Amino acid sequence: xxxxxxxxxxxxxxxxxxxxxxxxxxxxxxxxxxxxxxxxxxxxxxxxxxxxxxxxxxxxxxxxxxxxxxxxxxxxxxxxxxxxxxxxxxxxxxxxxxxxxxxxxxxxxxxxxxxxxxxxxxxxxxxxxxxxxxxxxxxxxxxxxxxxxxxxxxxxxxxxxxxxxxxxxxxxxxxxxxxxxxxxxxxxxxxxxxxxxxxxxxxxxxxxxxxxxxxx
Numbered sequence: 001x002x003x004x005x006x007x008x009x010x011x012x013x014x015x016x017x018x019x020x021x022x023x024x025x026x027x028x029x030x031x032x033x034x035x036x037x038x039x040x041x042x043x044x045x046x047x048x049x050x051x052x053x054x055x056x057x058x059x060x061x062x063x064x065x066x067x068x069x070x071x072x073x074x075x076x077x078x079x080x081x082x083x084x085x086x087x088x089x090x091x092x093x094x095x096x097x098x099x100x101x102x103x104x105x106x107x108x109x110x111x112x113x114x115x116x117x118x119x120x121x122x123x124x125x126x127x128x129x130x131x132x133x134x135x136x137x138x139x140x141x142x143x144x145x146x147x148x149x150x151x152x153x154x155x156x157x158x159x160x161x162x163x164x165x166x167x168x169x170x171x172x173x174x175x176x177x178x179x180x181x182x183x184x185x186x187x188x189x190x191x192x193x194x195x196x197x198x199x200x201x202x203x204x205x206x207x208x209x210x211x212x213x214x215x216x
Contacts, residue, residue, distance in 0.1 A: 019048045023055045027063070034065050043070035046095075050080050053087030066091045072098065075183060079208060097182050099160055102147060106179055111171035115178040122149045125177070126157070127166050137166050140183065 017029050026048075033039035044052075049071055056063060066088045076095050084093055097106040097116050105123060106116035118125050127141040128134060135141035143162045147155045167180025207216050 019044060023051050026052055027055060027061065030063060030066070040065055040067040041070065042066070042068075043072060046071045046074045046076045046080050046084075049084050053084045056087040057083075063088060064090050068092045068094065071095045097179065099145075099162075101155060101158065101160070102145060105145065106182075109169050109171050109174060109178065111173060112169050115167060115169040115171070115180055116182060117169065117174050117176040117178045120176045123147060127164055135166065137168060138180070140165050140181075 017026065019026070030039075030042060030052075033042075049069060055061075067090065069084060069088055069091045071084075071093065072095075081093055085091075093113075094108045094110075095116070096104055096108065098104045102123065104119060105125065106118045109115040109117055124146040126134060126144040126146075127139075128144055129139070129141050140163050143160045143164050145155065145158050145160060147158070163183040164179050165181040165183075167178055169178040169180075207213060
């Protein structure tokens with residue numbers, strides 16, 4: 001299947017849109033969906049949402065009708081969030097953590113957006129160090145998942161290849177464990193001379209701040 005932007009309402013042919021089309025056309029489509037069907041929510045990848053947001057800010061167009069922007073499938077950092085929030089000032093920005101092998105693993109806390117609560121009824125999630133020992137809260141480790149939901153071919157202690165950090169969400173409302181940081185795939189990383197891997201999600205912020213870099 002092809003990648004899509006997804007709005008809130010409409011028939012199947014209407015509420016999906018190809019993200020490979022020019023950014024300006026995607027913005028036109030969001031406005032058309034609002035005018036025709038009252039759509040005020042869309043879901044896409046963080047990288048695509050940033051391109052849309054940058055175009056909106058540069059052109060001076062306003063999409064203040066948008067109430068929610070959902071971001072899926074990619075790692076997401078604070079700079080990206082700030083850019084999208086400026087372009088969609090009235091929208092709630094929410095993110096999820098998922099994998100092809102398991103589906104939805106964790107969802108953003110509505111009270112403390114930095115944290116993502118783990119779907120503890122469906123999975124056992126461990127964060128382990130290089131010696132296969134549990135990482136304490138605040139320490140980056142490897143995400144390991146055991147699937148409770150798949151009764152046909154369960155995956156037991158399956159390593160996703162994602163580094164993440166466990167933390168206790170201060171919301172005190174949702175009784176599930178949480179990630180305080182999700183760093184994305186380890187394959188998008190540089191290796192420090194100490195042997196430690198630096199995930200691409202952390203590199204993004206640093207690269208953006210180097211004067212003279214226009215694209216990377």
